[in-house]
């Protein structure tokens with residue numbers, strides 16, 4: 001089985017490049033630069049040394065003994081992406097892409113952000129290399145991820161508010177794309193998930209696949225065998241594909257992607273692209289599953305977590321879904337909130353609300369599993385950024 | 400001969416240049432939108448570009464974004480747009496090109512769209528976010544019913560690409576005047592002229608220039624080196640400004656009349 005896209009960036013029927021003509025030359029330039037860099041020893045050395053010395057990789061694979069015992073089933077391991085510099089997996093991709101931007105001679109970097117973790121990671125690497133940084137963020141996300149807005153500004157980035165549409169990640173991407181077509185000669189667009197036009201889904205996947213490479217070696221060292229299950233939350237799909245990718249050829253390893261079930265199953269109440277099903281479409285440069293109405297207008301979405309609140313999903317996931325190589329499920333806002341609290345209390349780890357969706361699902365499935373089952377969940381980020389949101393919700397729930 | 404080709408042939412015979420207005424279908428509502436289209440035809444539009452509203456218009460600036468939103472608030476969809484064009488076709492033979500993002504068309508079904516569009520007298524379709532192989536496939540499919548897929552070129556398009564795009568183009572070529580989103584700009588750009596000059600090496604098709612054209616002098620400038628000027632946001636913002644919708648058609652008429660250089664008004 002081949003999990004590489006074709007030369008036009010398609011996994012099966014998903015992916016490709018659906019962009020205005022103005023962007024084509026920049027995407028061609030980016031693709032060429034990426035393929036050269038990928039095979040260049042100097043690039044790899046620089047990337048690996050920054051991942052190690054700047055971000056603190058490898059991140060630990062932690063046996064969550066108390067959680068495993070409390071749930072009374074599978075042995076649960078947590079891949080601690082939250083222990084990366086800046087607190088989430090997003091930095092893996094940012095380090096890779098910023099090195100590429102520098103090679104391409106770009107001085108200005110733009111990015112979109114939902115939860116703010118990608119924005120913070122982009123602002124961070126721009127500070128590290130002294131590049132100008134503009135981050136687009138929906139006003140709804142700025143409200144709920146206020147702390148990250150402050151961090152980005154502290155890091156020297158300009159945060160531009162996006163007040164159009166649903167005022168969330170999708171709208172921030174639209175605005176970043178508009179900036180890019182306008183400033184195409186000077187600007188590098190540092191896209192934060194395995195989304196968008198080719199080569200982004202491939203490139204982001206490659207930079208994130210360090211997660212699965214490490215996890216594979218770590219579990220072999222600790223358990224002497226491969227895991228039975230991998231579980232990760234799926235927003236655009238970067239932390240999940242990062243964990244899954246290296247295990248895809250291993251048929252014994254089952255994989256579960258957890259989408260945002262939000263507050264209900266009606267269109268607009270969730271971000272479960274695979275579960276609730278409104279089919280395939282084209283959004284923001286790529287063909288994939290899209291939440292939309294009958295007229296092809298993109299639906300609004302809802303999730304307690306800004307990072308999962310997106311109407312489409314990376315094209316490689318669409319492909320893996322159709323192949324049934326990965327199973328996609330959803331966890332609701334309430335389940336994620338419970339998981340957030342439970343992991344905090346049982347392991348002393350406060351997870352991001354995004355990652356809490358993965359934890360919520362393993363809380364559902366682990367108790368049913370025999371005790372020799374090994375399960376790895378990706379803890380994509382830490383929850384400090386969400387503490388205000390959760391405090392507000394807990395207060396409201398008490399009233 | 401297709402209406403688009405016929406129109407450009409006629410312009411050539413008259414040594415005249417073309418004026419291509421863009422409006423979003425259903426903005427401010429379907430009835431007035433239909434009247435605006437008829438008025439534009441009367442004002443000697445060479446081709447009318449009719450925007451299909453989309454929730455996520457990533458290549459558009461604020462003016463057309465808002466216009467799209469107004470139309471969507473009215474629940475405008477492709478069926479309504481077909482009805483609008485059917486009505487318009489009873490009164491005018493002006494070539495009409497749908498201007499859309501792919502997703503609304505894709506959900507409608509591209510073949511069904513082609514068949515209905517051809518039946519009611521739409522002449523071409525321009526899809527902002529389709530390029531290369533996908534564009535060629537759609538172009539061939541539309542051609543079976545004599546619909547033109549209008550191709551875009553941009554200042555960032557390489558000569559090699561221009562050559563390829565031109566060889567597969569139908570109707571006319573839309574040259575984007577500058578890197579950026581749609582929207583009125585006061586400056587005229589020399590990037591557009593050099594783009595048109597580059598494209599001339601590869602094609603005899605008419606070339607229209609658009610993006611950012613909002614004044615008479617810009618139109619005159621475009622007419623110097625290209626075959627037609629596209630005016631979008633400038634007209635759309637007139638529609639937005641007229642908050643009394645009974646006045647909208649007159650407002651648009653007054654604006655377009657003031658915009659058009661004398662040559663166009665006298666050429667028949």
Ligand SMILES: Cc1ncc(COP(=O)(O)O)c(C=O)c1O
Nearest residue numbers: 117235236237238239307380381
């Ligand atoms: C901690 C964390 N996890 C997960 C996500 C979801 O994105 P992806 O699916 O690309 O990993 C985000 C996005 O903002 C995030 O911040």
